[in-house]
Amino acid sequence: MSADPKVLLTDLLRAALKSVAPAQADATIVLERPKQASHGDFATNLALQLAKPLRRNPRELAALLLAELPASPLVAKAEVAGAGFINFTLAAQAKTAVVREVLTRGADYGRGAHKGVKVQVEFVSANPTGPLHVGHGRGAAYGASLSDLLELAGYEVVREYYVNDAGRQMDILALSTWLRYLAFFGIQVEFPPNAYQGDYVIDMARELSNAHQDRFAKVTLEQVLAGTPGLPPAERKDEAAVQQREAHLDALIANAKRLLGEDYAWVHGFALNEQLSDCREDLAEFGVRFDKWFSEQSLFDTGLVERAIGQLEQAGHIYVQDGAKWFRSTEFGDEKDRVVQRENGLFTYFASDIAYHLNKYERGFDRIIDIWGADHHGYIPRVRGAIAALGLPPEKLEVALVQFAVLYRNGQKTSMSTRAGEFVTLRQLRREVGNDACRFFYVLRKSDQHLDFDLDLAKSQSNENPVYYVQYAHARVCSVLAQWGGEVAELCEADLGRLQNARELALCARLASYPELVQSAAADYAPHQIAFYLKDLAAEFHGWYNAERMLVDDEALKLARLALAAAVRQVLASGLKVLGVSAPASM
Numbered sequence: 001m002s003a004d005p006k007v008l009l010t011d012l013l014r015a016a017l018k019s020v021a022p023a024q025a026d027a028t029i030v031l032e033r034p035k036q037a038s039h040g041d042f043a044t045n046l047a048l049q050l051a052k053p054l055r056r057n058p059r060e061l062a063a064l065l066l067a068e069l070p071a072s073p074l075v076a077k078a079e080v081a082g083a084g085f086i087n088f089t090l091a092a093q094a095k096t097a098v099v100r101e102v103l104t105r106g107a108d109y110g111r112g113a114h115k116g117v118k119v120q121v122e123f124v125s126a127n128p129t130g131p132l133h134v135g136h137g138r139g140a141a142y143g144a145s146l147s148d149l150l151e152l153a154g155y156e157v158v159r160e161y162y163v164n165d166a167g168r169q170m171d172i173l174a175l176s177t178w179l180r181y182l183a184f185f186g187i188q189v190e191f192p193p194n195a196y197q198g199d200y201v202i203d204m205a206r207e208l209s210n211a212h213q214d215r216f217a218k219v220t221l222e223q224v225l226a227g228t229p230g231l232p233p234a235e236r237k238d239e240a241a242v243q244q245r246e247a248h249l250d251a252l253i254a255n256a257k258r259l260l261g262e263d264y265a266w267v268h269g270f271a272l273n274e275q276l277s278d279c280r281e282d283l284a285e286f287g288v289r290f291d292k293w294f295s296e297q298s299l300f301d302t303g304l305v306e307r308a309i310g311q312l313e314q315a316g317h318i319y320v321q322d323g324a325k326w327f328r329s330t331e332f333g334d335e336k337d338r339v340v341q342r343e344n345g346l347f348t349y350f351a352s353d354i355a356y357h358l359n360k361y362e363r364g365f366d367r368i369i370d371i372w373g374a375d376h377h378g379y380i381p382r383v384r385g386a387i388a389a390l391g392l393p394p395e396k397l398e399v400a401l402v403q404f405a406v407l408y409r410n411g412q413k414t415s416m417s418t419r420a421g422e423f424v425t426l427r428q429l430r431r432e433v434g435n436d437a438c439r440f441f442y443v444l445r446k447s448d449q450h451l452d453f454d455l456d457l458a459k460s461q462s463n464e465n466p467v468y469y470v471q472y473a474h475a476r477v478c479s480v481l482a483q484w485g486g487e488v489a490e491l492c493e494a495d496l497g498r499l500q501n502a503r504e505l506a507l508c509a510r511l512a513s514y515p516e517l518v519q520s521a522a523a524d525y526a527p528h529q530i531a532f533y534l535k536d537l538a539a540e541f542h543g544w545y546n547a548e549r550m551l552v553d554d555e556a557l558k559l560a561r562l563a564l565a566a567a568v569r570q571v572l573a574s575g576l577k578v579l580g581v582s583a584p585a586s587m
Contacts, residue, residue, distance in 0.1 A: 435581075504561075
């Protein structure tokens with residue numbers, strides 16, 4: 001019998017339905033687990049659902065269904081409840097059968113089947129302009145866990161990082177590095193407040209100077225500053241001052257390109273590769289992997305940006321105003337139309353994003369999941385609109401939003417501005433609390449909910465720390481099995497009928513719900529549901545462990561309890577793997 005008794009109950013109800021109402025024999029049968037244990041193990045609203053078409057009182061219809069329900073030794077009790085629900089209480093042997101299934105299937109327990117359904121998950125995709133900070137960490141943890149969850153649910157998953165290696169932000173990083181480099185050779189340019197300020201920029205500049213001496217410093221201060229508008233006083237925050245600072249920065253970039261000539265591409269590439277390599281290494285250490293790193297620049301090199309905008313233009317979704325090309329995104333629910341090509345001929349970031357999504361569709365994914373920061377919420381209508389305007393099905397694209405995690409240290413909220421350099425890096429956080437705590441804590445809340453990262457709790461070795469509590473349950477089972485000294489394969493033949501007390505049967509029910517949970521969590525893009533499940537499973541196991549001895553003298557009872565413990569360990573390990581958290585054998 002399947003460890004999921006819903007299959008059995010569905011078959012029994014179907015047989016009763018054929019007898020009571022043959023015309024409704026193919027009706028959908030929904031079985032749910034009641035919130036209160038006193039209501040049994042499963043409940044169905046089938047009688048309520050069919051009462052109207054059959055013109056029968058729901059409770060009377062429920063009673064008729066029960067009267068025709070085939071007998072089964074796996075159903076201990078079935079009764080009418082409330083307005084016409086049918087509650088089922090399973091026999092102990094129906095509940096304990098899951099233990100053998102978990103031990104037999106091992107790591108495949110909970111694995112679903114959506115064979116051939118290709119899903120692309122794009123996440124993190126932070127501009128490679130500086131180290132990843134704790135805000136990026138949440139998107140990384142969520143995307144990685146969601147990808148693993150979808151794979152466990154049976155989908156074919158491609159994990160992708162979109163590298164923004166084209167455009168103004170990379171020019172700003174290249175300029176920032178060059179200006180810091182010039183300072184090593186006595187060319188002291190007032191550093192723009194809107195350039196990248198962090199120490200990592202100085203480190204890159206130092207490496208550049210050590211490797212190439214003054215190769216990129218054969219300029220004068222006057223040449224670097226030629227034609228640049230002056231910087232307004234730092235205390236000025238008005239819009240005119242902001243625009244003046246941006247104009248100053250753009251002029252410096254233009255001068256750098258002119259003065260360095262072909263060497264500008266080298267400096268630009270150096271800064272990009274340094275930051276991208278650091279990002280790759282950081283994520284790999286965090287247990288986050290990608291199947292593909294997709295270059296934004298490749299969209300321009302292959303002509304896909306021009307092709308995408310050309311297709312929109314041919315379809316009548318582009319108009320020209322003030323020399324710029326605009327996409328009619330208001331026709332697709334956006335608050336205003338969007339520029340895709342500026343009057344100087346340069347394409348906007350939105351244009352390359354349109355091309356990138358066109359590329360995703362052309363690669364043949366059945367489902368495309370973009371994971372964005374919550375501040376990109378307004379971006380959804382224009383991207384979906386562009387997809388629809390290209391004649392592609394926008395419903396294939398789903399966007400999951402992730403709120404930034406806020407780290408509190410000594411009661412103080414920490415700033416995370418990348419340009420200012422005042423941020424806590426993901427690497428610093430990982431070194432302080434460990435990868436496991438980072439990965440678990442990041443998915444303890446629904447992705448679009450605000451998350452305060454409790455640093456003290458994450459470092460504590462107590463039952464209040466959820467990751468410690470779950471891992472400790474796994475380690476406890478490992479310890480008991482080590483004391484026993486046998487092989488887990490022997491436990492597949494244990495007499496599971498010896499598992500009879502309420503705690504044991506509750507644990508079995510919890511294990512049996514895991515495959516269904518995997519599917520529902522995957523459907524909702526909600527790895528936090530796995531975290532909640534693991535906390536509940538660990539709590540039930542600890543309660544059982546503290547109440548009962550496992551290595552008892554009664555051999556049959558001992559093997560049955562060890563089998564249940566081993567099954568709990570397997571499911572704990574499976575869930576922890578989804579979350580990217582280790583399952584230690586000892587603590």
